[in-house]
Amino acid sequence: MKQINQYIHDVFTKQDDVLDNVVRSIEEHGMRQISVPAASGKLLTLLVSISGSKNILEIGALGGYSGICLARGFGPDGRLTSLELEQSYAELAQRNLANAGFGDQVRYLTGPALESLERLIDSHERFDFFFIDADKENYENYLAACIKLAQPGAVIAADNALAGGTVADPDAELKGHTEVMKAFNKTVANHPQLESLLVPIGDGITVSRVKT
Numbered sequence: 001m002k003q004i005n006q007y008i009h010d011v012f013t014k015q016d017d018v019l020d021n022v023v024r025s026i027e028e029h030g031m032r033q034i035s036v037p038a039a040s041g042k043l044l045t046l047l048v049s050i051s052g053s054k055n056i057l058e059i060g061a062l063g064g065y066s067g068i069c070l071a072r073g074f075g076p077d078g079r080l081t082s083l084e085l086e087q088s089y090a091e092l093a094q095r096n097l098a099n100a101g102f103g104d105q106v107r108y109l110t111g112p113a114l115e116s117l118e119r120l121i122d123s124h125e126r127f128d129f130f131f132i133d134a135d136k137e138n139y140e141n142y143l144a145a146c147i148k149l150a151q152p153g154a155v156i157a158a159d160n161a162l163a164g165g166t167v168a169d170p171d172a173e174l175k176g177h178t179e180v181m182k183a184f185n186k187t188v189a190n191h192p193q194l195e196s197l198l199v200p201i202g203d204g205i206t207v208s209r210v211k212t
């Protein structure tokens with residue numbers, strides 16, 4: 001899997017100073033380097049662009065790497081709402097999005113994501129694209145909330161679906177969220193409101209379309 005991902009990275013991604021600066025800023029702030037890899041970020045940009053999405057909800061901002069990738073897909077009329085538990089992370093992500101030219105197109109809601117999602121549901125907001133990349137134990141709860149917030153035909157993408165490859169290898173040493181992600185993948189695959197597929201790029205991204 002590492003060899004395949006390296007090949008994809010070498011052939012399909014290029015030097016990106018903006019995203020490299022995000023990576024450096026995350027390191028400088030002592031945060032974990034757990035942003036999506038470059039190829040996964042490019043996939044997010046393509047998915048947003050191909051789907052024509054203009055109103056995106058991101059669960060898990062970290063330093064803004066994936067937020068920039070998402071925003072690159074929606075053009076000058078798009079809007080990104082990003083949920084982040086840590087205020088300092090949201091502030092760093094805001095600065096990085098502003099430096100990338102998207103400062104006026106993004107808003108950050110801080111605190112527990114499930115609480116922010118409930119407020120969005122209560123205010124009847126709707127989104128046409130979702131990206132889930134936060135605490136794995138709540139993925140199914142996040143998915144349920146996203147479906148409530150989804151416009152017909154909306155796309156829901158979720159990262160780390162492969163859990164380092166352990167979901168597909170019965171002999172692998174289990175990671176902390178292996179079983180959680182196996183259960184999530186089954187939920188996504190069999191959900192009556194979704195059409196889904198797992199794309200084995202990076203650590204795996206499930207891509208779902210909310211049925212109309």
